[in-house]
Amino acid sequence: MRFLKFLIIVSILLFPGIKGCYHPNHSSVIKLDCTKISAVNKIPETPGIIIISSSCSDYQFEKSATKSALDIFVENYSNEFEMSELSVWGFLRDLKIEVSAIPRTVHAAYDLNGKFLNGKIPVSGLALRKDWIWVEIKTSQIWSSSLVHELVHIIIWRQNNVHGDPDHEGKEFSGWTKKHTQLIEKINKILLDAEI
Numbered sequence: 001m002r003f004l005k006f007l008i009i010v011s012i013l014l015f016p017g018i019k020g021c022y023h024p025n026h027s028s029v030i031k032l033d034c035t036k037i038s039a040v041n042k043i044p045e046t047p048g049i050i051i052i053s054s055s056c057s058d059y060q061f062e063k064s065a066t067k068s069a070l071d072i073f074v075e076n077y078s079n080e081f082e083m084s085e086l087s088v089w090g091f092l093r094d095l096k097i098e099v100s101a102i103p104r105t106v107h108a109a110y111d112l113n114g115k116f117l118n119g120k121i122p123v124s125g126l127a128l129r130k131d132w133i134w135v136e137i138k139t140s141q142i143w144s145s146s147l148v149h150e151l152v153h154i155i156i157w158r159q160n161n162v163h164g165d166p167d168h169e170g171k172e173f174s175g176w177t178k179k180h181t182q183l184i185e186k187i188n189k190i191l192l193d194a195e196i
């Protein structure tokens with residue numbers, strides 16, 4: 001008991017600033033200057049997933065925060081769709097996650113209910129190719145971005161090999177169900193609670 005007390009005192013003396021790790025607004029975003037640090041970063045312990053920024057002077061999701069978000073996504077997707085975690089990782093193999101703080105617009109898009117929208121549509125994320133998504137960085141945390149949403153497009157795209165179901169719950173393309181939409185909400189809530 002006395003030893004424990006001693007240890008606690010020593011810990012407090014050694015780590016007086018440890019509280020600093022738990023401040024409420026943990027940032028999962030870093031400022032990027034590609035003349036100083038590489039704009040292309042491999043996400044550790046994933047099957048070849050990389051993260052890049054759209055511009056040299058931009059922002060990027062921090063590598064370990066991205067890894068945590070991917071771990072949470074894979075675990076929950078695997079449980080929800082009764083697929084092994086290894087298979088889910090397989091569907092994300094060699095994915096390029098392009099991120100930027102600079103918003104984008106497209107000429108046409110579908111909303112979540114499958115309604116076709118024409119004109120200059122602001123988007124917060126895009127599944128550009130089977131191996132390439134673009135995600136806007138909106139705040140200092142990943143939960144507020146469309147990362148999880150775009151990952152779902154990629155899995156559907158690689159499952160049917162033809163499209164990522166651009167109209168979501170709409171009837172024109174198949175793949176996306178209400179279950180996918182609910183899972184995205186659930187995962188983003190977990191990320192929010194974990195301050196990722």
Ligand SMILES: [Zn+2]
Pocket residue numbers: 149153166168
């Ligand atoms: Zn979408």
